Each structure stands twice: as structure tokens, then as C-alpha cells.
Amino acid sequence: MFACLITLDCARADHVMGREARTPQIDRFRKDAVAFTEAHAHTNTTLPSHVTMMTGKLIPEHGVDHNMRVPVGRHFFLSERLGKAGVHSGGFVGIQFLEKLYASKFNGLDRHFDLPDARVARALLMRLGIKGTRRGAARTADRALRWIKKHRSIDAFCWLHLFDTHMFYQAHSRWRKYYNVPEGREGGYLADHLARQNLVAFHILRGERRHLEYYPRMYKAAISHTDEVVGRFFDSLRAMGLYDEALIIVTGDHGENLTEHGVYCGHPLLFDETIRVPLLVKFPGRQHACEEVSDPVGHQDLLPTVLRHFKLDCNREPCRDLGSFLGTLDRQAERPLLAFHNKMFQGAVRKGPWTWVENLDLTEVLPRNRALYDEVGLFDAGGCKVESPSLAARMSRILNDFILRTQTSHVVEGVEEEAIKVQLRELGYL
Numbered sequence: 524m525f526a527c528l529i530t531l532d533c534a535r536a537d538h539v540m541g542r543e544a545r546t547p548q549i550d551r552f553r554k555d556a557v558a559f560t561e562a563h564a565h566t567n568t569t570l571p572s573h574v575t576m577m578t579g580k581l582i583p584e585h586g587v588d589h590n591m592r593v594p595v596g597r598h599f600f601l602s603e604r605l606g607k608a609g610v611h612s613g614g615f616v617g618i619q620f621l622e623k624l625y626a627s628k629f630n631g632l633d634r635h636f637d638l639p640d641a642r643v644a645r646a647l648l649m650r651l652g653i654k655g656t657r658r659g660a661a662r663t664a665d666r667a668l669r670w671i672k673k674h675r676s677i678d679a680f681c682w683l684h685l686f687d688t689h690m691f692y693q694a695h696s697r698w699r700k701y702y703n704v705p706e707g708r709e710g711g712y713l714a715d716h717l718a719r720q721n722l723v724a725f726h727i728l729r730g731e732r733r734h735l736e737y738y739p740r741m742y743k744a745a746i747s748h749t750d751e752v753v754g755r756f757f758d759s760l761r762a763m764g765l766y767d768e769a770l771i772i773v774t775g776d777h778g779e780n781l782t783e784h785g786v787y788c789g790h791p792l793l794f795d796e797t798i799r800v801p802l803l804v805k806f807p808g809r810q811h812a813c814e815e816v817s818d819p820v821g822h823q824d825l826l827p828t829v830l831r832h833f834k835l836d837c838n839r840e841p842c843r844d845l846g847s848f849l850g851t852l853d854r855q856a857e858r859p860l861l862a863f864h865n866k867m868f869q870g871a872v873r874k875g876p877w878t879w880v881e882n883l884d885l886t887e888v889l890p891r892n893r894a895l896y897d898e899v900g901l902f903d904a905g906g907c908k909v910e911s912p913s914l915a916a917r918m919s920r921i922l923n924d925f926i927l928r929t930q931t932s933h934v935v936e937g938v939e940e941e942a943i944k945v946q947l948r949e950l951g952y953l
């Protein structure tokens with residue numbers, strides 16, 4: 524048996540499953556898959572979001588609230604559970620700090636993935652004169668395919684993470700031309716802006732008109748570029764005879780703001796654009812292909828979905844096997860989905876048609892981005908603000924009860940690895 528999880532960094536639902544960008548390969552895949560049209564990430568940051576996918580736990584539970592944190596050993600990881608059942612797991616990532624999910628820095632052991640990939644290349648950022656480690660989508664996919672080929676005769680789970688859709692967005696010149704991306708150095712606009720802003724609040728809209736044109740177009744180009752890579756990856760799986768019976772999941776780790784809310788590039792807060800993600804699931808034998816599920820689901824549900832594929836159980840409420848949403852009326856539409864800002868500045872609850880966003884602790888960020896953080900409250904499905912104190916109070920209680928219940932004995936382990944700090948600073952996170 525074979526399963527594959529593909530995470531596209533910063534992928535917005537409307538750009539991968541909607542009409543905002545050209546994605547012919549993913550559109551083709553969608554004909555074999557089930558589209559979950561109301562899928563949510565549980566945070567806005569890369570590593571914490573992937574830890575949630577791999578553990579089914581949220582930030583207050585797993586404690587990995589930053590890209591510099593190391594996932595601690597006591598958490599139940601998908602690959603650990605698979606490994607105990609004889610399923611091999613391989614992970615191939617486009618950015619260095621995700622390598623911590625391999626846990627290869629602990630005691631020399633790889634607790635979570637049995638074949639950690641090598642350090643990712645430095646090509647792009649080195650070319651920009653920036654120290655950092657990221658790797659292009661095509662090369663990352665090639666590495667994954669090599670591993671899959673080697674393991675195709677045994678039970679295997681492959682996680683493929685593609686980073687070209689994260690700033691500085693990467694795209695073939697063909698796609699830049701297609702979207703009429705303004706000329707400029709790669710990342711040059713942002714680099715100029717960072718310099719002017721002294722690396723502070725890079726994502727706040729104070730840019731010039733060229734910024735507003737550059738980023739949304741370049742993002743679309745990066746999505747289309749990545750779509751090609753994903754299409755070639757699927758073709759290779761077909762050629763190996765693995766595609767038809769595989770469980771294949773395509774999602775984004777979080778979304779991206781592209782000028783909305785005054786953010787022209789980045790994913791700093793719990794806006795709809797940063798939490799709504801694409802989610803396409805191809806079940807073995809194309810079961811329920813082309814169907815759409817509009818029930819709210821989240822990344823927490825990926826772990827039981829993969830376990831179920833390998834005939835393993837997962838009794839971790841509120842996680843739910845995505846296959847259980849198919850052909851049933853047991854929709855659990857009222858199940859609340861929670862999300863937390865990576866530093867716990869904000870919390871959000873999605874329940875039925877309502878979304879509640881609450882500031883939790885802004886002491887570190889105010890007054891810098893005051894206006895942005897003030898955009899909290901109760902919203903309907905269309906994103907319109909709603910006045911209902913009683914409903915708002917109920918939603919807030921769900922959020923705060925969860926925090927109280929889960930955060931009490933948590934001790935987070937952190938690392939102060941200088942190379943990763945430099946990398947994150949240059950990507951604008953610190």
C-alpha cells in the first residue's frame with residue numbers, strides 16, 4: 524500500500540481549487556479526487572502546521588509554536604505509528620527548518636522518518652546574497668520519487684513539501700510572462716522594502732504600486748509553476764503503477780495574504796486567506812471521485828485518514844477520517860475547528876457558518892500592527908462582521924476552554940540554532 528501527502532506552502536484555497544490561478548495538472552487530479560471545499564489549517568505558520576498534520580494536535584497541545592521549535596519526543600507522530608506497523612515513511616521538504624520533523628537532531632536517531640533527506644540546497648538565496656536553505660519544487664519532487672521507486676514494493680508513506688509558493692515566490696519565466704509579472708530582481712521588491720523598513724513589519728502595506736502588482740502575479744506564477752511539478756510527480760507515480768490504488772492528499776500548510784487586510788505578501792495573522800486551504804484527497808480506486816464535501820474539515824483529520832488507509836485505527840477525538848464524510852449523513856457539521864496564531868497572539872473558532880477570531884496576548888506586538896490586530900470578532904461565512912454578543916461569548920468560551928484544558932502542563936523545548944534563526948530572519952519571520 525502507498526500513501527502520499529503533498530503540502531504546498533502558502534497555498535490559498537482560491538488559487539489552487541478556484542479560478543485565481545491556472546492549475547491544469549491539479550484540475551486533472553481533482554477529477555480523480557474528492558474536493559473538501561471548506562478545509563482549514565489550524566495555524567498560520569509552516570512548522571507548527573505540519574506538526575499538527577503529523578500529530579493531530581493543535582499548538583496548545585503540541586507546543587511547537589514557532590519554526591525554531593523542535594517537536595518533542597512524547598508526541599504521537601504519524602510516522603512513528605506507521606513505523607510500528609511496518610510502514611516506511613519518507614519526508615522531502617523544500618525548506619530547512621522542516622527537517623526538524625525528521626527529528627534527526629535528537630540523539631542521532633530519526634524517530635519520525637526512516638530516511639531523512641539531506642540538507643536542502645542554498646541556490647536561490649545564496650544567489651540573492653542571503654544565507655538560507657531552500658530547494659526548488661522539481662528537485663524536491665525528484666528526490667521523493669527516487670525514494671518511492673526504491674520502496675514501491677512495500678508499504679510506504681511519502682510526505683512531499685514544496686516551497687516555491689512561499690516568498691520569494693519561484694516560477695519559470697514562462698509563467699512570469701503568462702501572468703505579466705513586472706520585471707525586477709527575484710525578491711528584489713521585498714528586499715528593497717525590507718531594507719527600508721529595517722526588517723520590521725515587512726508585510727504591512729506601505730509599499731508602492733509596483734509591490735501591489737508584483738506579489739499577487741508572482742504568487743500565481745509560482746502556483747502554476749508548482750502545478751507543473753505536481754503533474755509530473757503524478758505521471759511518475761502512474762508510470763510506477765502506484766497511482767491508482769494510492770491515497771494521495773494535496774493541501775496547503777496555510778494560506779497567504781495578497782494585499783488583503785493591508786498585507787501585500789505573507790501570512791501573519793488568522794485571516795480567512797491565511798487559514799483556508801485547498802484539500803483534495805484521492806482515495807484508492809478513485810472512490811467518490813469528483814465529489815465535493817462542504818463540511819468544515821481541518822488538518823487534524825489527515826492523520827486518521829492516512830492511518831485508516833493502512834488499516835490502522837485512530838481514536839483521537841476530534842480528529843476524523845476524511846473518508847467518513849463520504850456517502851454518509853453523519854456530518855458533524857457543528858464540530859468546532861480551532862486555529863491558533865503561531866505565537867498564540869490570536870485564536871479562532873470555526874463552527875457551522877460562523878468564525879470567531881480573538882486576540883489572546885498582544886503584549887509583544889502592540890502597538891506596531893495595531894490596526895491589523897484590531898480586525899477581530901465574529902464573522903459569517905462571507906467574511907462580514909456580525910453583531911451577536913451571545914454567540915460571540917459562546918464561541919470565545921469554546922476557544923478559552925480548549926486553551927485551559929490543554930495548556931496546563933505543557934513544557935516546550937526550543938532550539939537556538941543560529942543558522943535557522945538567520946534563515947527565518949531573512950524570510951521575514953523574526
Ligand SMILES: [Zn+2]
Nearest residue numbers: 532533569776
Ligand atoms: Zn508555510
